[in-house]
Amino acid sequence: MLPTDLTDPLYTDETKAREYLEAIRWPDGATCPHCGGLPERVTKLEGKKHRAGLYQCNECLEQFTVTVGTLYERSHIPLNKWLLATHLLCSSKKGISSHQLARNLGLAYRSAWFMSHRIREGMRPLSVKGGLGGANKVVEADETYVGGKAKNRKNHTPPKEAVVALVERGGSVRSFHVPSVNGKTLRHILRSQIDRKSHLMTDDAGVYIPLGDEFAGHSAVNHSIEEYVRGGGFIHTNTIENYFSILKRGVIGTYHHVSQKHLKRYLGEFDFRYNERMGLGVNDTDRTVKALKGIEGKRLTYRRTGQGTDS
Numbered sequence: 001m002l003p004t005d006l007t008d009p010l011y012t013d014e015t016k017a018r019e020y021l022e023a024i025r026w027p028d029g030a031t032c033p034h035c036g037g038l039p040e041r042v043t044k045l046e047g048k049k050h051r052a053g054l055y056q057c058n059e060c061l062e063q064f065t066v067t068v069g070t071l072y073e074r075s076h077i078p079l080n081k082w083l084l085a086t087h088l089l090c091s092s093k094k095g096i097s098s099h100q101l102a103r104n105l106g107l108a109y110r111s112a113w114f115m116s117h118r119i120r121e122g123m124r125p126l127s128v129k130g131g132l133g134g135a136n137k138v139v140e141a142d143e144t145y146v147g148g149k150a151k152n153r154k155n156h157t158p159p160k161e162a163v164v165a166l167v168e169r170g171g172s173v174r175s176f177h178v179p180s181v182n183g184k185t186l187r188h189i190l191r192s193q194i195d196r197k198s199h200l201m202t203d204d205a206g207v208y209i210p211l212g213d214e215f216a217g218h219s220a221v222n223h224s225i226e227e228y229v230r231g232g233g234f235i236h237t238n239t240i241e242n243y244f245s246i247l248k249r250g251v252i253g254t255y256h257h258v259s260q261k262h263l264k265r266y267l268g269e270f271d272f273r274y275n276e277r278m279g280l281g282v283n284d285t286d287r288t289v290k291a292l293k294g295i296e297g298k299r300l301t302y303r304r305t306g307q308g309t310d311s
């Protein structure tokens, strides 16, 4: 079990951290990341000659450690700090800024920034199966605007990045950064992400009206006349609005602003924490373990841009 006590040796001792990650990645013994060689064909290289945690595959004769083929590969940051950073990011409801992470872990800002984006990538599902909702299920759809430049907010210029999100009541959320909210983008997202047997719940923006016909049912809340809940408590979009409120408090309060380029990664982070939440029986430990399992088979392909902020 992953401890929630931040002074635990797992977060301070590199060897313990490595053994923990090995146990998560290889519950049945080390498998070769180069050729898929099975544990019985893998030898642990012990002794002073070898660096700690080194294995050799007797199929392809390549050597490897637990981080080869993962998002943590080729990092000079000790694994105990990786575990701690992953735990912090998974257990902080509104996220944790790279500045905060740098201070907490005794790292340079640049290192903390790289780490946090790798960890976010680990939270991203490799593939998304099926549509949200289904028969007798309600899916709420709504849009919001986040980010934008801080100096524009001071001048009361509205932040400009549009986000469309769908949430199944009692289930998962999926958020999308879109260039603009219009019939075309909404049609594509709703059709590809929601099971047609669902009951669609939206506000009364005209753009949702024709789309509603494509689902088993559609109700629209008229926010303009302050009609927020009707139909015996059935007709509302409170679930998605609550989600947006956590997202905005995180983006504004923790990350200050996020660049257009990386917004989807932050959305992925907030989606992940929501989808792996206490209300569904997932605790901080389970959530962190899931993010640790997600580091496998992924690569980061971008470089940092911008200076001094979580951009």
Ligand SMILES: [Zn+2]
Pocket: 032, 033, 034, 035, 036, 037, 057, 058, 059, 060, 061, 062
């Ligand atoms: Zn091999």
